[in-house]
Amino acid sequence: MSAKNIHVVIVLFSLIGIESINVQIKATPAEGILGQTSLLLRCSYTAVTGEFVTGLYIQAKINGRFKSIATFYTPSVPFNATLTTDGNYLSNRVTLTNPTTTSTDSAIIQFYQIACEDEKEYMCEVAYAGSGGSTSASSGVANINIKGNPEEPDREPVYVSSAGIGEDSNVVFTCTGNVDKPQGRFRWVSYRRNSNGATIQETPYESVTTTAVEMQGTCTFNGTSQLTLKMEQLDNNAIVRCQVVYQNIPHGFLYRQTDGINVYYSVRNVQVTMSPIIPTFVEGARPITLTCTSGGNPAVTNTGYTWYKKSNTSVRLGTYICHQ
Ligand SMILES: *[C@@H]1O[C@H](CO)[C@@H](O)[C@H](O)[C@H]1NC(C)=O
Ligand SMILES: *[C@@H]1O[C@H](CO)[C@@H](O)[C@H](O)[C@H]1NC(C)=O
Ligand SMILES: *[C@@H]1O[C@H](CO)[C@@H](O)[C@H](O)[C@H]1NC(C)=O
Numbered sequence: 001m002s003a004k005n006i007h008v009v010i011v012l013f014s015l016i017g018i019e020s021i022n023v024q025i026k027a028t029p030a031e032g033i034l035g036q037t038s039l040l041l042r043c044s045y046t047a048v049t050g051e052f053v054t055g056l057y058i059q060a061k062i063n064g065r066f067k068s069i070a071t072f073y074t075p076s077v078p079f080n081a082t083l084t085t086d087g088n089y090l091s092n093r094v095t096l097t098n099p100t101t102t103s104t105d106s107a108i109i110q111f112y113q114i115a116c117e118d119e120k121e122y123m124c125e126v127a128y129a130g131s132g133g134s135t136s137a138s139s140g141v142a143n144i145n146i147k148g149n150p151e152e153p154d155r156e157p158v159y160v161s162s163a164g165i166g167e168d169s170n171v172v173f174t175c176t177g178n179v180d181k182p183q184g185r186f187r188w189v190s191y192r193r194n195s196n197g198a199t200i201q202e203t204p205y206e207s208v209t210t211t212a213v214e215m216q217g218t219c220t221f222n223g224t225s226q227l228t229l230k231m232e233q234l235d236n237n238a239i240v241r242c243q244v245v246y247q248n249i250p251h252g253f254l255y256r257q258t259d260g261i262n263v264y265y266s267v268r269n270v271q272v273t274m275s276p277i278i279p280t281f282v283e284g285a286r287p288i289t290l291t292c293t294s295g296g297n298p299a300v301t302n303t304g305y306t307w308y309k310k311s312n313t314s315v316r317l318g319t320y321i322c323h324q
Contacts, residue, residue: 033170
């Protein structure tokens with residue numbers, strides 16, 4: 001075939017296209033949210049003079065083939081729109097609206113409860129009568145994508161603490177929950193806090209793995225993530241947060257977190273303070289107070305302190321030390 005012949009063939013096809021009815025299919029919005037409402041799948045047609053539409057089929061790609069799921073009629077045929085056998089899975093989740101004119105109009109499937117199985121390719125076929133008799137024309141393909149409705153993790157992060165958590169021990173925190181569709185993940189954050197509960201250090205752990213399995217009967221994913229932390233003294237009273245990372249949901253939402261974690265650590269930072277602080281004391285002068293303090297969890301009780309005097313000949317107070 002010469003190049004010239006190809007040119008002629010293309011012109012012929014486009015001439016037929018101009019003469020013919022125009023059929024379009026569109027989903028609004030094109031992304032449905034599981035369980036939520038108001039997605040319209042609309043098949044529109046514009047016939048030219050001399051053509052009129054008799055019926056219309058919205059098709060969905062099921063197991064690799066486009067099959068009619070709903071049949072629509074124009075006023076020239078007095079039937080209500082119906083779901084076909086292949087479209088039965090939509091029962092009680094959609095309403096169908098027939099077009100009202102035979103020339104320029106649309107047929108509508110309104111989804112009022114979106115399910116995973118609505119994520120499909122759709123087409124529309126319009127049966128019409130024209131100068132050449134009865135025939136049909138098809139639209140292009142429209143896609144409906146489904147995404148989830150993200151939730152918080154199932155519960156606050158779980159960790160084994162029955163025996164108490166000692167300093168330097170490794171603690172595994174586990175978080176599970178719906179990470180949705182398209183599949184999200186978990187991120188972890190630990191917050192070290194002072195004894196008043198105010199955050200003094202925030203550490204995010206972004207690269208901890210989330211494994212996910214598709215949940216039975218849904219298209220969303222149940223994720224699991226585990227964070228291992230070596231607990232230090234400063235982690236006493238810290239909280240550990242597990243957060244769902246899903247599309248553009250900002251940090252600070254969709255999380256669950258532990259209460260303050262009790263980390264046991266041995267006594268340290270034993271210190272004596274003296275009041276009033278003056279360099280020398282005159283014998284028989286007013287009393288001075290010595291205070292012994294220490295860090296430790298659990299805290300040292302009063303009876304846990306013993307005072308010693310290094311020398312009973314000197315009055316230099318700095319020579320007193322205290323021990324737990
Ligand atoms: C069409 O639907 C309406 C409303 O549900 C009903 O009243 C009518 O009988 C139906 N007509 C046909 C032909 O099925
Ligand atoms: C995810 O799986 C865990 C156990 O593997 C289960 O305890 C949890 O309930 C599941 N979460 C959801 C949202 O199904
Ligand atoms: C120090 O105290 C001990 C025990 O109470 C006593 O035996 C000793 O004599 C004292 N030493 C001086 C220098 O006071």
